[in-house]
Amino acid sequence: MNYFRSQVTIKKIRMTSRLEVELSGVRLKNPVIPASGTFGFGEEFAQLYDLNLLGALAFKGTTREARYGNPLPRIAECGRYGMINAVGLQNPGVDHVLQKELPRLRTLFQGPVIANVSGFSLDDYAYTCEQLDKADGVSILEVNISCPNVHNGGMAFGTDPKAAADVTHTVKAVTHKPVYMKLSPNVTDIAAIARACEKAGADGICLVNTMLGMRIDIHRRKPVIANRYGGYSGAGIFPIALRMVNQVAKATQLPIIGCGGIESAEDVVEMMMAGATAVEIGAANLTQPLACKNIIDRLPELLNELKINDINDIIGIV
Numbered sequence: 001m002n003y004f005r006s007q008v009t010i011k012k013i014r015m016t017s018r019l020e021v022e023l024s025g026v027r028l029k030n031p032v033i034p035a036s037g038t039f040g041f042g043e044e045f046a047q048l049y050d051l052n053l054l055g056a057l058a059f060k061g062t063t064r065e066a067r068y069g070n071p072l073p074r075i076a077e078c079g080r081y082g083m084i085n086a087v088g089l090q091n092p093g094v095d096h097v098l099q100k101e102l103p104r105l106r107t108l109f110q111g112p113v114i115a116n117v118s119g120f121s122l123d124d125y126a127y128t129c130e131q132l133d134k135a136d137g138v139s140i141l142e143v144n145i146s147c148p149n150v151h152n153g154g155m156a157f158g159t160d161p162k163a164a165a166d167v168t169h170t171v172k173a174v175t176h177k178p179v180y181m182k183l184s185p186n187v188t189d190i191a192a193i194a195r196a197c198e199k200a201g202a203d204g205i206c207l208v209n210t211m212l213g214m215r216i217d218i219h220r221r222k223p224v225i226a227n228r229y230g231g232y233s234g235a236g237i238f239p240i241a242l243r244m245v246n247q248v249a250k251a252t253q254l255p256i257i258g259c260g261g262i263e264s265a266e267d268v269v270e271m272m273m274a275g276a277t278a279v280e281i282g283a284a285n286l287t288q289p290l291a292c293k294n295i296i297d298r299l300p301e302l303l304n305e306l307k308i309n310d311i312n313d314i315i316g317i318v
């Protein structure tokens with residue numbers, strides 16, 4: 001190899017490795033992960049860019065049985081501040097995910113896959129996680145105890161420390177894969193919930209899911225969303241998510257995936273300074289389909305501007 005080519009290669013290696021992070025032994029080439037429910041199983045986005053540039057990919061929330069979700073309309077736009085959704089965990093069920101969606105996803109993306117799991121009882125969580133535990137193509141289980149859009153489940157588990165600990169115990173008993181509990185911001189004491197999960201054996205925490213919100217159509221004099229309330233996400237929740245990530249970082253020793261309102265590489269750096277090891281991008285994928293790619297492209301340049309040598313150096317420094 002001539003001198004010039006070897007310098008280019010060294011530079012490339014350095015560019016990649018200074019963005020690399022680790023979640024419970026799983027290596028991510030960069031900290032950027034599309035958030036569950038905003039990226040499906042990657043197929044539509046694979047038409048826009050090579051998914052293999054992502055750090056990891058969290059697929060759509062999966063349940064024991066197939067679900068059709070909530071009645072329409074289930075999206076309310078909130079301009080540049082974000083959106084409200086009440087999709088209600090529409091998904092084809094874990095068997096179909098394992099037989100069809102996961103193999104198809106693996107042809108498009110060979111990096112770490114995060115399986116997002118929801119349930120309506122401890123049995124549901126145990127069954128779905130046990131199935132996903134057998135899948136070679138899944139690196140991390142992300143257990144959603146924070147969905148605001150379903151009755152008798154989801155968020156009910158994530159707003160009480162004991163219930164959050166019960167789900168954590170149940171899931172840990174059926175899997176060898178790292179378990180990340182996905183928490184709800186709709187609580188007064190996020191640290192108490194995170195500590196309960198840590199004590200129950202969680203390997204990490206992902207936060208936040210959406211905040212309960214509402215919009216009214218003033219012409220129809222009715223809620224925009226058929227379900228009346230929905231989960232608010234996007235730019236407007238960023239400061240709240242950041243505060244909660246920081247609180248959990250101070251209250252536990254667990255690695256954190258920070259999520260909520262992230263739209264830029266600057267937001268990623270801020271979220272990591274607050275305590276996140278990696279980040280998930282949600283609503284931004286829906287308004288700017290190239291959001292994750294643009295953030296990843298910009299990160300090395302931003303690290304240079306901020307004189308950050310290795311992205312790991314900033315995790316939890318504030």
Ligand SMILES: Cc1cc2nc3c(=O)[nH]c(=O)nc-3n(C[C@H](O)[C@H](O)[C@H](O)COP(=O)(O)O)c2cc1C
Nearest residue numbers: 035036037061085144208209233234260261282283
């Ligand atoms: C349309 C939509 C569907 C979602 N579905 C799920 C889901 O299935 N499981 C889950 O844990 N979170 C789900 N979420 C929450 C996101 O993963 C994320 O936690 C939340 O939107 C906050 O991030 P953001 O502000 O970047 O959107 C969904 C969000 C949206 C907007």
